[in-house]
Amino acid sequence: RKEVEQDPGPFNVPEGATVAFNCTYSNSASQSFFWYRQDCRKEPKLLMSVYSSGNEDGRFTAQLNRASQYISLLIRDSKLSDSATYLCVVRGWAAGNKLTFGGGTRVLVKP
Amino acid sequence: DAGVIQSPRHEVTEMGQEVTLRCKPISGHDYLFWYRQTMMRGLELLIYFNNNVPIDDSGMPEDRFSAKMPNASFSTLKIQPSEPRDSAVYFCASRTRAGGGQETQYFGPGTRLLVL
Numbered sequence: 001r002k003e004v005e006q007d008p009g010p011f012n013v014p015e016g017a018t019v020a021f022n023c024t025y026s027n028s029a030s031q032s033f034f035w036y037r038q039d040c041r042k043e044p045k046l047l048m049s050v051y052s053s054g055n056e057d058g059r060f061t062a063q064l065n066r067a068s069q070y071i072s073l074l075i076r077d078s079k080l081s082d083s084a085t086y087l088c089v090v091r092g093w094a095a096g097n098k099l100t101f102g103g104g105t106r107v108l109v110k111p
Numbered sequence: 112d113a114g115v116i117q118s119p120r121h122e123v124t125e126m127g128q129e130v131t132l133r134c135k136p137i138s139g140h141d142y143l144f145w146y147r148q149t150m151m152r153g154l155e156l157l158i159y160f161n162n163n164v165p166i167d168d169s170g171m172p173e174d175r176f177s178a179k180m181p182n183a184s185f186s187t188l189k190i191q192p193s194e195p196r197d198s199a200v201y202f203c204a205s206r207t208r209a210g211g212g213q214e215t216q217y218f219g220p221g222t223r224l225l226v227l
Contacts, residue, residue, distance in 0.1 A: 098156055
């Protein structure tokens with residue numbers, strides 16, 4: 001089983017709609033969680049950190065469920081520019097500075 | 112800020128040749144990471160340095176891969192001899208010391224390697 005698993009998609013989303021997807025992680029001792037965004041043929045960039053109480057950044061909302069070991073990302077009022085691959089990233093308490101990346105969920109926003 | 116700089120951006124080589132990838136981290140960042148990304152395996156950490164010292168190289172696939180960081184502003188990843196299965200995008204990333212477990216790694220644009 002992979003340490004971090006994501007539905008690869010693609011999620012085809014009409015412009016203006018809401019889309020949500022999850023990521024599961026296997027190490028219950030994981031401490032820090034992030035969503036990175038990667039555009040086609042570009043480098044990954046931090047989208048947002050995920051905090052225990054959940055957090056929001058504009059149209060993006062991230063949630064953490066430690067009991068079920070998953071994190072989620074919700075995008076409201078989707079824009080064409082939201083089309084990208086979203087990488088779920090986890091850091092375990094014993095991992096030092098190592099981040100483990102999921103395989104990514106591809107989102108395609110269409111007019 | 113110029114961001115993380117990698118060179119070359121593209122490399123095509125023949126099996127058996129030596130390949131050297133280069134990275135210049137963001138000034139002031141004391142952590143440097145080398146990743147490899149493929150469709151099959153996703154983004155994998157190969158090795159990382161702290162203050163120019165290799166801390167964890169458990170992700171380096173085999174002895175054909177080596178990495179160095181002679182100073183705070185330069186690192187290399189070398190593959191010798193290269194094989195077709197080494198074809199991938201190689202990313203370098205850097206970050207500064209973070210507190211509270213939160214961190215942002217800044218990635219370079221990557222080097223697309225094709226080994227024929």
